[in-house]
Amino acid sequence: MTIYWFDVVGLLGVALTLLAYLALQARRMKGDGFLYPLLNLIGAAAILASLIYDEHTNISAFVIESAWIVISLYGMYKAGTESFMPKKPPTATP
Numbered sequence: 001m002t003i004y005w006f007d008v009v010g011l012l013g014v015a016l017t018l019l020a021y022l023a024l025q026a027r028r029m030k031g032d033g034f035l036y037p038l039l040n041l042i043g044a045a046a047i048l049a050s051l052i053y054d055e056h057t058n059i060s061a062f063v064i065e066s067a068w069i070v071i072s073l074y075g076m077y078k079a080g081t082e083s084f085m086p087k088k089p090p091t092a093t094p
Contacts, residue, residue, distance in 0.1 A: 010050025017043030032082075037075030044068035 020039035023029040029036050048065040051057050 004053070006050040006053035009046050013043040013046025013048075013050065015043075016046065032075075032079060034076060034079040037072040037079065041069055041072035041076065044072060 016039055024031050044065045051062050
């Protein structure tokens with residue numbers, strides 16, 4: 001079995017995505033922060049790159065990784081815009 005450079009890139013993307021998910025489940029990372037979607041974006045892009053360079057591209061994997069990138073971009077956008085919004089002061093309860 002021959003392992004090409006794009007296989008290594010794809011495996012690194014898988015490892016990064018899984019490590020981000022593990023950190024989320026272990027409460028080491030916040031899911032609504034900027035880092036989690038960033039790591040998912042990088043991981044999905046690496047996996048997608050490996051799929052593009054492989055001559056036998058799996059269309060299902062291509063679609064899911066493309067969607068993962070779009071969703072990660074949305075998460076990064078939300079994290080960025082929410083971090084600049086002013087916090088509401090707590091309301092006093094009688």
